[in-house]
Amino acid sequence: MSDNSENTGAVSAENAKEAEIFKEKANEYFKNQNYEKAIELYTKAIELNPHVASYYGNRSFAYLKTECFGYALNDASKTIELDRNYVKGYYRRAASYMSLSKFKLALKDFETVTKARPNDNDAKIKYTECNKIVKKLAFEKAISVEENKKNIADxxxxxxxxxxxxxxxxxxxxxxxxxxxxxxxxxxxxxxxxxxxxxxxxxxxxxxxxxxxxxxxxxxxxxxxxxxxxxxxxxxxxxxxxxxxxxxxxxxxxxxxxxxxxxxxxxxxxxxxxxxxxxxxxxxxxxxxxxxxxxxxxxxxxxxxxxxxxxxxxxxxxxxxxxxxxxxxxxxxxxxxxxxxxxxxxxxxxxxxxxxxxxxxxxxxxxxxxxxxxxxxxxxxxxxxxxxxxxxxxxxxxxxxxxxxxxxxxxxxxxxxxxxxxxxxxxxxxxxxxxxxxxxxxxxxxxxxxxxxxxxxxxxxxxxxxxxxxxxxxxxxxxxxxxxxxxxx
CATH class of the missing domain: 3.60.21.10 (Metallo-dependent phosphatases)
Known part of the structure; x- marks a missing residue:
């Protein structure tokens, strides 16, 4: 799956080319951990060409780094809207859901990744780990009524x-x-x-x-x-x-x-x-x-x-x-x-x-x-x-x-x-x-x-x-x- 899956619509060749330049510059800032500048440049790329899934996916990752989890979630969802086969979008969205403690929704996206990439061991591990958290939270919720009756301090x-x-x-x-x-x-x-x-x-x-x-x-x-x-x-x-x-x-x-x-x-x-x-x-x-x-x-x-x-x-x-x-x-x-x-x-x-x-x-x-x-x-x-x-x-x-x-x-x-x-x-x-x-x-x-x-x-x-x-x-x-x-x- 290409990182540049796109539907260019009415975007001119000139704008598409300039957007790619902004994306490349943003990638360099991201590598150097200047996430705010990377976000600024990914945004410029998106303004020039709003149809490229990877621009939103990359900006989503930068938002995750700066703990803007709500923005990261929006961008990840946008990548999936643009290209349902853009697997990194599901990864980013799962990460956003995790950060917002929405573990069941994160699990659903990890499951999508494992189905799209059945041989991806990393995806399998993340799915398994997230599933453990979901089950653990469900178990804790089930026993919470009993637990609430006693204080650990006691x-x-x-x-x-x-x-x-x-x-x-x-x-x-x-x-x-x-x-x-x-x-x-x-x-x-x-x-x-x-x-x-x-x-x-x-x-x-x-x-x-x-x-x-x-x-x-x-x-x-x-x-x-x-x-x-x-x-x-x-x-x-x-x-x-x-x-x-x-x-x-x-x-x-x-x-x-x-x-x-x-x-x-x-x-x-x-x-x-x-x-x-x-x-x-x-x-x-x-x-x-x-x-x-x-x-x-x-x-x-x-x-x-x-x-x-x-x-x-x-x-x-x-x-x-x-x-x-x-x-x-x-x-x-x-x-x-x-x-x-x-x-x-x-x-x-x-x-x-x-x-x-x-x-x-x-x-x-x-x-x-x-x-x-x-x-x-x-x-x-x-x-x-x-x-x-x-x-x-x-x-x-x-x-x-x-x-x-x-x-x-x-x-x-x-x-x-x-x-x-x-x-x-x-x-x-x-x-x-x-x-x-x-x-x-x-x-x-x-x-x-x-x-x-x-x-x-x-x-x-x-x-x-x-x-x-x-x-x-x-x-x-x-x-x-x-x-x-x-x-x-």
Whole structure:
């Protein structure tokens, strides 16, 4: 099957030729991992000749790389509409469905591929793996009623976990996190060691109890002359997290932090990141804050590596306990009644109030729609109004939506994360919407800088610190991800 299956219609020979030139240039940018530029050039090729399936297929792949799963799905479907024999279109669509947790639809496309290419072992493997996920989810759904009656936390017996004589790592003092424990933990992790399972479980049980007592929206007071730091996505990049503390100081009562979701997944040091953050939460509970991101969910953790990493370093039971803890993470923080911080963004309807956010029943997996979903998934757009999300989940919101929300709630601006930015941050919507992303050279491929925001209580003016990635041990990103994603990364 040709990559250039086409129905040229009324396209002139000149336009068709120019479109091919754009496609070739786009392919080069794609190979060099400049996906945004590749998308721009594939789009130009499509504008000149909208009848070539491979243009949409290639752009779909680039959209997958930039996590625009909704756009990737649309392009993949367009390739199939243009050429039902274009097998890569089914691959791309299956990948898009996978990323949107629509596993049954993904399975149907993988099945189409295996029928079209019966001797393709890669296609057979993907079909088999996807089928396993579908069956596993069906089984879990069938037993979920019974499972919901018990908490994993209630089944943990810390007394039965002995500390081996040869364990020389950090130790909790009387079961509590101390500053010395945290300093020892950072060094222990930096040297690629593992925290003892008894202490790991203790931290999870204690932090779950703390989060359970919190509302879905946390009000954070910041005194006039005090500094406050906001960090965006970390995504399992532990050595870059250490660098943030090197640049900005360790968390303390006089150096408070808010980490704004997506602590785990993709990066292969997610366990180290999350226990570091949870440890500081327990040490400074009123001066260290954590918001839930879209990757603090069971499906995302299964696909993008955290679930596999926890099982590799600890147990399947602990992976289930993490899901329980994540369900209790707060969804947003309001700083000095002036700035709202959430992982994703704003809403598909006007008039949402802080009280509505405060009252969200969050102890669950993120839903596919509604304000809890949108807090975790939405993105800003430069155009006015709203549009369907490029991710296929949440909504895209314009400057007018932001201004309206701020006016309704008496706020100055919003801070959100969720998107890679070349400089680690972006100021949009007339300065009223700020994105901060703290994982530099995301997935070891994107070449972006990381950033964090510091502000003072007096004026709440955001100041940006940017930084490059630091070296890390030779463990590649997505090491623990589901094998089905390997053709997407």
């Amino acid at each position: 089944t943990i017996n810390l007394d039965a976990m002995a500390i081996e004589d040869d364990y020389t790592g950090p130790k909790l003092e009387d079961g509590k996190v101390t500053l010395q424990f945290m300093k020892d933990l950072l060094k222990w992790y930096k040297d690629e060691n593992k925290l003892h399972r008894k202490y790991a479980y203790q931290i999870l049980l204690d932090v779950k109890s703390w989060f359970m007592a919190q509302p879905s929206l946390i009000d954070v007071p910041i005194p006039d002359d005090n500094k406050f730091t906001i960090c965006g996505d970390i995504h399992g990049q532990f050595y870059d997290l250490l660098n943030i503390f090197e640049l900005n100081g360790l968390p303390s009562e006089t150096n408070p932090y808010l980490f704004n979701g997506d602590f785990v997944d993709r990066g292969s040091f997610s366990v180290e990141c999350i226990f570091t953050l949870f440890g500081f939460k327990l040490l400074f509970p009123n001066h260290f804050f954590m918001s839930r991101g879209n990757h603090e969910s069971a499906v995302m953790n299964h696909m993008y590596g955290f679930d596999g990493e926890v099982k590799a370093k600890y147990t399947a039971q602990m992976a289930q306990l993490f899901t329980e803890v994540y369900n209790w993470l707060p969804l947003a923080h309001c700083l000095n009644s002036r700035v709202l911080v959430m992982h994703g963004g704003l809403f598909s309807r006007d008039g949402v109030t802080l009280n509505e956010i405060r009252e969200i029943d969050r102890n669950r997996q993120p839903p596919d729609e509604g304000i809890m979903c949108e807090l975790l998934w939405s993105d800003p757009q430069p155009q006015m109004g709203r549009a369907p999300s490029k991710r296929g989940v949440g909504v895209q919101f314009g400057p007018d939506v932001t201004h309206n929300f701020l006016k309704v709630n008496g706020l100055d601006y919003i801070v959100r994360s969720h998107e890679v930015k070349n400089d680690g941050y972006e100021v949009s919507h007339d300065g009223k919407c700020i994105t901060v992303f703290s994982a530099p050279n995301y997935c070891d491929t994107m070449g972006n800088r990381g950033a964090f925001i510091t502000l003072k209580g007096k004026d709440m003016k955001p100041n940006f610190t940017t930084y490059a990635a630091v070296p890390h041990p030779n463990v590649r990103p997505m090491q623990y991800a589901t094998s089905l994603l390997k053709f997407m990364i």
